[in-house]
Amino acid sequence: MKRALITGATSGIGMQMALYLHRNGWELVLSGRNEKVLRRMADKFGRNTKYIALDLADRDAPEKLYQFCQGMQIDFLINNAGFGVFGEFTETSLETELELLDVNVRAVHILTKLFLRDFVKRDRGIILNVASSAGFLSGPLLSSYYASKNYVVRLTTAIREELRRKGSNVQIGALCPGPVDTNFNNRAGVTFSAKPITPRYAAIYGIEGSFEGKGLMIPTLGMKLAVIASKFVPEEIAVRFVYELQKRKEIS
Numbered sequence: 001m002k003r004a005l006i007t008g009a010t011s012g013i014g015m016q017m018a019l020y021l022h023r024n025g026w027e028l029v030l031s032g033r034n035e036k037v038l039r040r041m042a043d044k045f046g047r048n049t050k051y052i053a054l055d056l057a058d059r060d061a062p063e064k065l066y067q068f069c070q071g072m073q074i075d076f077l078i079n080n081a082g083f084g085v086f087g088e089f090t091e092t093s094l095e096t097e098l099e100l101l102d103v104n105v106r107a108v109h110i111l112t113k114l115f116l117r118d119f120v121k122r123d124r125g126i127i128l129n130v131a132s133s134a135g136f137l138s139g140p141l142l143s144s145y146y147a148s149k150n151y152v153v154r155l156t157t158a159i160r161e162e163l164r165r166k167g168s169n170v171q172i173g174a175l176c177p178g179p180v181d182t183n184f185n186n187r188a189g190v191t192f193s194a195k196p197i198t199p200r201y202a203a204i205y206g207i208e209g210s211f212e213g214k215g216l217m218i219p220t221l222g223m224k225l226a227v228i229a230s231k232f233v234p235e236e237i238a239v240r241f242v243y244e245l246q247k248r249k250e251i252s
Helices: 012-023 035-045 061-068 094-122 143-166 184-188 199-211 221-230 235-247
Strands: 003-006 027-032 050-053 076-079 126-130 171-175
Touching: 003 012, 012 027, 012 035, 012 076, 012 199, 027 035, 035 050, 050 061, 061 094, 076 094, 094 126, 094 143, 126 143, 126 199, 143 171, 171 199
Parallel strands: 003 027, 003 076, 027 050, 076 126, 126 171
Antiparallel strands: none
16 A cells, blocks of 8 residues: 655645545545544545644754654655745745745755655655646745745756756656636735636646656646747846736735
């Protein structure tokens, strides 16, 4: 029986990933901040489901999660937890932004390194880092979030090349969706400026892409074309366009 660890499993893409993997016979280790939801999910999925409630913004949380998984062979790590902060950089809360960096960057970095070492020793395993199409751009008004997802994309692609050159059977990839209909916008304090995809669609796309060994997974043709087009537009033009796009999300 194969086992997956999912962070940010209590809502949105993470919850849909848990549902999809459970239906396909995977045992699960779930983490998130909401212990009540985690308990309900574990009760629904059965006694082979383990969970731990923690906030990855806490400095010791990534290591605590890794230690919790010792003795349970993890075959699939999904770094899904993350959030955004909307507003001009001079106006947004420094404390909240540091929490964002702890969750979106530091926790992803630590968990990827710790589990990757185990996977490389066994010469098998999959890591899926949930990034964003924001990871290919600069993002005025969501500057910290965009920067954090750029880190995740670049870290993932660099590790992927290292593994390829070693002939490793370990797989790593990044899911990079555009807007997804989750609680992300509510927490960030914005509204949708474009039609979002469903969390279930994003979840299945990322999981199936991981099973196929894909590196960068960008759901929908429109978002693929937008990412490709951004590579041919001067940075100063692209960043102005993104500003106007994000400004439309602002809740008045």
